[in-house]
Amino acid sequence: MISLGCDVGTITAKTVILKDGEIVAFDITPNEGKLSQAVERSVQNALSQAGIALEDIENRGGTGAGERYISFPHVTKSTISCLSKGVNRTVTSARTVVDIGGLSTTCIHINDQGKAMEYRTNDRCASGTGFFLELAAQALELKVEDFSRVAASAQEKVRISAQCAVFGESEIVSHVNDGVDAASIVAGISHSIGSGLATTARRLGVEPEIVATGGVAKLAPVLKALEEDLGVEVQTPEWDPQLAAAIGAALPDTEQ
Amino acid sequence: MIVAGCDVGSLSGEAVVLQDDSILAYEIMRVRPRPELTAEEVTARALAKAKLSFEDLSYCVSTGYGREKIPFSNSSISEISCHGRGAHWVNPNVRTVIDIGGQDCKVIRVDKLGYMVDFVMNDKCAAGTGRFLEGMAKVLGVELEALGPLGLAGASPTGITKTCTVLAQFDVMCLLNDGEDRADIAAGIGRAMAERITKMAKRVGVQGEVAMTGGVAKNAAVVSSLQDVLGLELYQLESVDPQIVGALGAALFARERCERQERRKAS
Amino acid sequence: MDTSQLSDRKDRTIINNYMKSGYMGLLLLEMEGITSLADLGGPEAIRGFLPEEFQDTFDLVQLPLLDVILKEKNRASAKAVFRTAMDYFELVNRELEAGKPHVQHYFAIAPEFMWAMDLVPVAHEALGAISSIFYREGCEAGIDRTLAEGYPDHLCAAQTGSVGYLLDGLIPKPDVLVNNSAPCDASNMMYEYASNKFDIPLVMIESPYYQNERGWKYAITEIKRAIEELERITGHTLDEDKLREHVEHSNEAISYFLKLQELKRLTPMPDTGWHRPADTLFLIQLGTPMSAAYYKALYEDAKARADRQGSVIPEGKKEKRLAWGYAWMAYDLPFFDWLEEEHGAVYTGDVLTYIPPHAGVVDTTSVETMIEGLAWRFMQMPMGRQTMGFSDVWVNDFVTIVKQFKVDTLVLAGHMACKHFWALNKLLSDKVKEETGVPTLRFEVDMFDKRFTPGPEMRRIMNEYFASQ
Numbered sequence: 001m002i003s004l005g006c007d008v009g010t011i012t013a014k015t016v017i018l019k020d021g022e023i024v025a026f027d028i029t030p031n032e033g034k035l036s037q038a039v040e041r042s043v044q045n046a047l048s049q050a051g052i053a054l055e056d057i058e059n060r061g062g063t064g065a066g067e068r069y070i071s072f073p074h075v076t077k078s079t080i081s082c083l084s085k086g087v088n089r090t091v092t093s094a095r096t097v098v099d100i101g102g103l104s105t106t107c108i109h110i111n112d113q114g115k116a117m118e119y120r121t122n123d124r125c126a127s128g129t130g131f132f133l134e135l136a137a138q139a140l141e142l143k144v145e146d147f148s149r150v151a152a153s154a155q156e157k158v159r160i161s162a163q164c165a166v167f168g169e170s171e172i173v174s175h176v177n178d179g180v181d182a183a184s185i186v187a188g189i190s191h192s193i194g195s196g197l198a199t200t201a202r203r204l205g206v207e208p209e210i211v212a213t214g215g216v217a218k219l220a221p222v223l224k225a226l227e228e229d230l231g232v233e234v235q236t237p238e239w240d241p242q243l244a245a246a247i248g249a250a251l252p253d254t255e256q
Numbered sequence: 257m258i259v260a261g262c263d264v265g266s267l268s269g270e271a272v273v274l275q276d277d278s279i280l281a282y283e284i285m286r287v288r289p290r291p292e293l294t295a296e297e298v299t300a301r302a303l304a305k306a307k308l309s310f311e312d313l314s315y316c317v318s319t320g321y322g323r324e325k326i327p328f329s330n331s332s333i334s335e336i337s338c339h340g341r342g343a344h345w346v347n348p349n350v351r352t353v354i355d356i357g358g359q360d361c362k363v364i365r366v367d368k369l370g371y372m373v374d375f376v377m378n379d380k381c382a383a384g385t386g387r388f389l390e391g392m393a394k395v396l397g398v399e400l401e402a403l404g405p406l407g408l409a410g411a412s413p414t415g416i417t418k419t420c421t422v423l424a425q426f427d428v429m430c431l432l433n434d435g436e437d438r439a440d441i442a443a444g445i446g447r448a449m450a451e452r453i454t455k456m457a458k459r460v461g462v463q464g465e466v467a468m469t470g471g472v473a474k475n476a477a478v479v480s481s482l483q484d485v486l487g488l489e490l491y492q493l494e495s496v497d498p499q500i501v502g503a504l505g506a507a508l509f510a511r512e513r514c515e516r517q518e519r520r521k522a523s
Numbered sequence: 524m525d526t527s528q529l530s531d532r533k534d535r536t537i538i539n540n541y542m543k544s545g546y547m548g549l550l551l552l553e554m555e556g557i558t559s560l561a562d563l564g565g566p567e568a569i570r571g572f573l574p575e576e577f578q579d580t581f582d583l584v585q586l587p588l589l590d591v592i593l594k595e596k597n598r599a600s601a602k603a604v605f606r607t608a609m610d611y612f613e614l615v616n617r618e619l620e621a622g623k624p625h626v627q628h629y630f631a632i633a634p635e636f637m638w639a640m641d642l643v644p645v646a647h648e649a650l651g652a653i654s655s656i657f658y659r660e661g662c663e664a665g666i667d668r669t670l671a672e673g674y675p676d677h678l679c680a681a682q683t684g685s686v687g688y689l690l691d692g693l694i695p696k697p698d699v700l701v702n703n704s705a706p707c708d709a710s711n712m713m714y715e716y717a718s719n720k721f722d723i724p725l726v727m728i729e730s731p732y733y734q735n736e737r738g739w740k741y742a743i744t745e746i747k748r749a750i751e752e753l754e755r756i757t758g759h760t761l762d763e764d765k766l767r768e769h770v771e772h773s774n775e776a777i778s779y780f781l782k783l784q785e786l787k788r789l790t791p792m793p794d795t796g797w798h799r800p801a802d803t804l805f806l807i808q809l810g811t812p813m814s815a816a817y818y819k820a821l822y823e824d825a826k827a828r829a830d831r832q833g834s835v836i837p838e839g840k841k842e843k844r845l846a847w848g849y850a851w852m853a854y855d856l857p858f859f860d861w862l863e864e865e866h867g868a869v870y871t872g873d874v875l876t877y878i879p880p881h882a883g884v885v886d887t888t889s890v891e892t893m894i895e896g897l898a899w900r901f902m903q904m905p906m907g908r909q910t911m912g913f914s915d916v917w918v919n920d921f922v923t924i925v926k927q928f929k930v931d932t933l934v935l936a937g938h939m940a941c942k943h944f945w946a947l948n949k950l951l952s953d954k955v956k957e958e959t960g961v962p963t964l965r966f967e968v969d970m971f972d973k974r975f976t977p978g979p980e981m982r983r984i985m986n987e988y989f990a991s992q
Binding site: 010031033034036065066069103123124125126164165167170176177178 | 421
Binding site: 079080081084116118119124203205 | 965
């Protein structure tokens with residue numbers, strides 16, 4: 001059985017095509033301000049990869065903050081449900097999902113069926129989100145994907161005190177101007193985001209096993225900081241963690 | 257007596273050279289990596305415009321970010337006092353100053369001599385600051401300077417409800433995707449800004465003539481919205497660039513302190 | 524206090540508005556053949572059918588609220604709400620005209636003893652909050668006015684609406700202010716401020732910390748002291764017969780309140796949710812005949828529905844039972860109706876509409892027994908009950924509510940500035956989870972100011988929640 005899931009986030013649009021529960025194609029396309037176009041492109045890319053036409057896929061799910069920009073007929077699913085089911089597909093022992101998205105962070109308690117039992121979300125403020133990382137990357141003249149590699153060589157980490165994503169960027173700029181090396185700055189940023197996440201997770205209550213999802217979950221230094229702060233292991237799935245909600249949207253039994 | 261004031265902000269630095277009660281020259285430039293460098297360069301450039309050099313200065317006051325670190329300044333004074341003083345010099349009827357800078361926004365009340373009486377400031381969060389507008393201009397795909405005129409062309413301002421600059425940007429992105437009119441969105445941005453500032457202004461109390469200073473004073477849509485929401489006409493600085501008001505105030509304090517110094521020497 | 528020392532109570536704009544809004548609501552409910560504003564040609568047309576003097580009032584009131592009250596299921600409770608608003612404020616106007624000393628007090632201090640002293644007691648907070656409930660602009664003008672005086676925007680807005688109205692001369696200046704130390708410093712400070720600003724004597728009643736015999740004995744001495752202070756300030760004394768009369772009214776009101784509370788245990792839920800904020804606010808009328816009539820009408824409506832096993836949600840929807848671990852949002856009563864219609868989610872209890880059954884009947888044998896009973900009830904009133912002492916009262920009340928009302932979701936729509944609540948909120952959700960397995964949904968609101976978390980945002984949050992279940 002073939003199904004398609006599309007997660008339209010605040011920074012990227014993600015598409016996943018599943019065949020009998022396995023990922024056969026996926027795509028991540030940056031929005032760059034044009035949501036409808038990004039969705040189109042992402043879906044087309046995934047379809048070409050899978051060598052299949054949209055008309056041949058009956059089961060389609062959509063989710064995310066920009067879900068209404070998906071133009072083709074699909075079932076709208078709640079992002080919380082998609083994240084939960086998306087993780088549960090391969091990690092049935094997961095009980096806490098920590099999702100770090102573009103503009104919000106969410107912690108979810110799930111059961112062994114991948115049903116969301118309780119959750120907490122911070123969407124009032126962009127502190128500690130993917131957006132902040134994008135700003136930081138610009139200030140450092142790096143790409144977010146480089147962060148893991150760069151932080152690996154850090155001897156120390158510099159302190160980032162600003163809560164606000166926008167002001168945090170200025171702080172980074174002044175560190176750069178003061179001659180602090182990129183590695184220490186990235187290590188400092190990772191630490192600040194990781195410990196912020198730990199606080200959010202603790203507010204919900206941390207129940208092992210913990211799985212991190214979302215684009216920011218691809219950054220090893222952030223996960224390490226989160227783990228150290230929580231004192232519990234944080235896993236990432238074997239597939240790209242940014243795809244969690246799109247996978248959940250593609251799964252047929254995800255709640256609407 | 258020739259004095260100078262320099263003001264280093266988060267995005268720009270300014271300097272004003274004052275002789276007695278006249279502005280001889282002024283300069284505005286984008287900041288250098290360190291405040292000392294900005295202060296030195298902007299003051300040097302202003303002096304050069306007046307065909308003067310640092311030796312001609314009797315006194316210099318620095319304000320803004322890193323003001324205590326400026327090697328050539330004689331003393332440093334908070335930008336709040338300087339903004340109030342500077343705006344009051346341009347129009348002695350001014351009793352309230354709204355300053356919207358790159359990374360903070362403040363409302364200052366001054367007495368009839370231009371000295372600061374009360375103020376309220378937001379420097380914890382980018383909402384209501386120049387950064388907010390910068391981010392929005394980027395999302396709308398226009399230059400910062402074009403945001404104001406675009407907003408003025410808007411017939412009905414779109415409501416922008418999110419306080420957080422970043423979250424509001426995503427909302428604007430969606431509005432654009434939904435085909436909302438860009439001019440209306442720009443007008444809505446001006447309005448959101450005005451409402452935030454007005455809330456602050458009411459905390460400190462709006463009295464007398466109200467002047468607007470700082471870079472954002474040049475955004476016509478914000479000014480227009482602010483007048484609308486406050487329900488009064490803002491005094492707009494015409495003879496003096498609103499961006500140099502802080503440096504001007506610093507120069508006035510420089511003159512005052514220099515005069516005091518002279519009097520003490522004489523007695 | 525002789526009449527020359529009394530405040531001139533000419534500032535009646537808000538009180539008159541409330542009275543007229545009550546009347547206007549009743550007129551609308553009496554119009555033939557309308558079950559929504561879309562009937563008869565829409566809001567403009569309906570406005571045209573109202574007598575001229577009520578058209579201005581119509582312009583103040585939230586249109587979605589009027590739509591909700593015209594629905595068949597909400598009519599009976601709506602009539603109760605508008606009737607009581609009209610009658611109560613008419614009474615207040617009459618008593619003010621009669622030149623009696625005017626007291627404004629904290630809403631959780633039941634006013635029977637003040638009526639019995641021939642004073643005119645009105646809850647200060649309600650004077651602002653009722654605007655939130657009825658009007659499009661809420662009490663925002665009052666809030667902003669108070670903030671302009673320097674009140675911080677990170678503290679509770681409960682009194683800011685009414686203090687702003689005092690500053691702008693929209694409500695009468697009281698002759699005396701009466702406050703109790705519960706719930707918090709922020710509210711206490713507002714009374715101090717009003718007292719200093721307008722030079723009004725302030726009587727403070729200290730709320731006991733603990734819900735026990737010792738606390739009760741202390742509350743009795745405090746109520747007695749308050750009566751003495753009021754006697755000293757106003758020259759009026761407590762009349763036993765009057766006290767009995769007012770206590771009999773409040774006994775009746777409280778007994779209907781508790782009977783209504785019992786009905787909320789039933790499935791399907793027989794009580795509509797839209798009027799809960801009014802249920803709290805109209806506790807201020809305790810001691811007057813209006814208040815007994817109000818809770819009686821609500822009880823009868825719910826009882827009739829319960830007897831025929833009727834529900835408040837559409838046919839075919841599965842009933843979801845919510846408890847609000849903080850309370851309601853005053854600015855969007857239609858939201859609670861929307862929850863019923865859209866999600867089949869009914870409103871069981873919250874911290875401000877819960878009174879423990881033992882708060883019950885006051886013994887009217889003598890002044891002594893009445894004061895003792897009123898003191899005990901004073902300790903059980905919302906806000907006062909939960910906010911002194913440790914968190915156990917609030918937490919345990921919710922475990923009780925969840926169990927008794929068969930709640931399946933606890934919603935903590937916490938008032939943004941309430942430090943009591945935010946300090947205990949995790950204890951509360953943990954304990955409820957531990958004892959009942961019920962999960963919690965959490966978000967922030969400002970109870971009186973729609974600008975903080977507007978209606979559409981609340982609906983988005985609830986939609987996401989129900990979609991994930």
